[in-house]
Amino acid sequence: MSKQGVTPQSEDFSKWYNEIVYKADLAAQTEVRGCIIIKPYGYEIWEGIKSGLDRRFKATGHQNAYFPLFIPESYLKREAEHVEGFSPELAIVTIAGGKELEERLVVRPTSETVIGKAFSEWIQSYRDLPLLINQWANVVRWELRTRPFLRTTEFLWQEGHTAHATEAEAEAETLQMLDVYADMAMNDAAVPVIKGQKSNIERFAGALRTYTIEAMMRDKKALQSGTSHNLGQNFAKAFEIRYLDPANEQQYCWTTSWGLSTRMVGAVVMTHGDDTGLRLPPKLAPIQVAIVPIYKNDDEKAAVHDTVQRIAKELTAADIRITIDWRDQSPGFKFNDWEMRGVPIRMEIGPKDVEKNNAVLARRDIPGKEGKQFVPQAGIVNAVKTLLAHIQQNLFQQAEDFRDGNIHDVKNYDEFKQVIEAGNWARGWWAASDADERRVKEETGATLRCLPFDQPGGTGQCFLTGATAPRVALFAKAY
RNA sequence: CGGGGCGUAGCGAAGUUGGCAUCGCGCCGCGUUUGGGACGCGGAGAUCAUCGGUUCAAAUCCGGUCGCCCCGACCA
Numbered sequence: 001m002s003k004q005g006v007t008p009q010s011e012d013f014s015k016w017y018n019e020i021v022y023k024a025d026l027a028a029q030t031e032v033r034g035c036i037i038i039k040p041y042g043y044e045i046w047e048g049i050k051s052g053l054d055r056r057f058k059a060t061g062h063q064n065a066y067f068p069l070f071i072p073e074s075y076l077k078r079e080a081e082h083v084e085g086f087s088p089e090l091a092i093v094t095i096a097g098g099k100e101l102e103e104r105l106v107v108r109p110t111s112e113t114v115i116g117k118a119f120s121e122w123i124q125s126y127r128d129l130p131l132l133i134n135q136w137a138n139v140v141r142w143e144l145r146t147r148p149f150l151r152t153t154e155f156l157w158q159e160g161h162t163a164h165a166t167e168a169e170a171e172a173e174t175l176q177m178l179d180v181y182a183d184m185a186m187n188d189a190a191v192p193v194i195k196g197q198k199s200n201i202e203r204f205a206g207a208l209r210t211y212t213i214e215a216m217m218r219d220k221k222a223l224q225s226g227t228s229h230n231l232g233q234n235f236a237k238a239f240e241i242r243y244l245d246p247a248n249e250q251q252y253c254w255t256t257s258w259g260l261s262t263r264m265v266g267a268v269v270m271t272h273g274d275d276t277g278l279r280l281p282p283k284l285a286p287i288q289v290a291i292v293p294i295y296k297n298d299d300e301k302a303a304v305h306d307t308v309q310r311i312a313k314e315l316t317a318a319d320i321r322i323t324i325d326w327r328d329q330s331p332g333f334k335f336n337d338w339e340m341r342g343v344p345i346r347m348e349i350g351p352k353d354v355e356k357n358n359a360v361l362a363r364r365d366i367p368g369k370e371g372k373q374f375v376p377q378a379g380i381v382n383a384v385k386t387l388l389a390h391i392q393q394n395l396f397q398q399a400e401d402f403r404d405g406n407i408h409d410v411k412n413y414d415e416f417k418q419v420i421e422a423g424n425w426a427r428g429w430w431a432a433s434d435a436d437e438r439r440v441k442e443e444t445g446a447t448l449r450c451l452p453f454d455q456p457g458g459t460g461q462c463f464l465t466g467a468t469a470p471r472v473a474l475f476a477k478a479y
Numbered sequence: 480c481g482g483g484g485c486g487u488a489g490c491g492a493a494g495u496u497g498g499c500a501u502c503g504c505g506c507c508g509c510g511u512u513u514g515g516g517a518c519g520c521g522g523a524g525a526u527c528a529u530c531g532g533u534u535c536a537a538a539u540c541c542g543g544u545c546g547c548c549c550c551g552a553c554c555a
Contacts, residue, residue: 029547033545259555330516331516
């Protein structure tokens, strides 16, 4: 595979993204439209996201389970808004075992319906609540336009599903899980996100309220990176999810669902990547340190060998993920290769370093000489750990500064159009109707990303209608 | 799903009026190299997306199908 450079982001961001995905070996294309192979290096990033989330799910009392891929078509039809939202993108099995099926089976686009059915059987009494379940699964949505990780026909995700006795509890759960997503995004993926509520138009099909974390990519487009829904009693009523309360009265449960997908891998790529390739946050990087031994001949190679092995062992013992690059290539080639793959730290160990008991550490987040430093071999584990933490922090800071510098407050529709036209995000007081929101989308291409939790307070004048508005909204062009 | 572009070796491309399938990178072997993308010599690798048609002869001309990319409408 050619490693010789990549199209600059400024020239063609889409092209840059595609090239990076394939050149950094994250994914491969397949014969089936919109379906990608997630290659080991890409899958390891997903595994990092996954384990970070799974740990947090367990810590908040959730258990994993697995529900079937196939859903009887009739289930989907029980919740009117839900089926309407999803029917255009369903894949449906009509023939199986060589026979036409009596009831068609939908390949799950999400599992509210099957899980709702199960919950209705599992829940009898208020003592069974809350019921806190998560599943790791693949889902299928027949998308018209696909992009690796960002929107694929089949994708991997987790979907949490919970049932509660009261609306307040369900709401608390919905918000808690949004916090879990934001925490993982910011602390593990170093992706700064804005928490907020979706508008009616952008709300999940069948939900009462939908909350979202929104991230800004380096082309300044918004990426919805995780969503959490308070489903109210809609699914409880459709699937008879009821419990007997302490007063011996039947009550409908309040349910929630929340999901985060392999799209997050795309978010990591597009939040941190630069013109030399990927830049991975240390916490998610499959390889945190790439050790490149430097030698001119076999004698030097032998001389360097022991030092490299010893340091590698120390790093591994400290749970630092490393690789040693003994490939028969020039050092320059290797430097570029690991930069393309986004490895946070490159360590060079050559004859001079062996002699002086040094090693060279080069940071991926600071290009060239600036990011290089000599460190003594004694205490190298701590030096690496500290540097990894700094890189994690710096990637987040860079992304946050970039994002904040590209969000602009607008007072009227003209300002709004200018900001959107320039590709930026617009924030303004908002009190307009659903119809107005659709019109804005039609006229400018920007969608209401969310009503941020973080509000200025008080009231202001709606930038579109001039009416008194209780809160600001965030608009942007989105993926 | 509309409009536009494109499918030739693993990747990127050339292929004129139809006539031996080319080039660069990568891959394999040998030798020289190696602290920012090394070089020489020798090799392997292609039903030219696919199906059909025209023709003595098709990568090339005609038609269908599939897939990919870009721009729009729909979506985690």
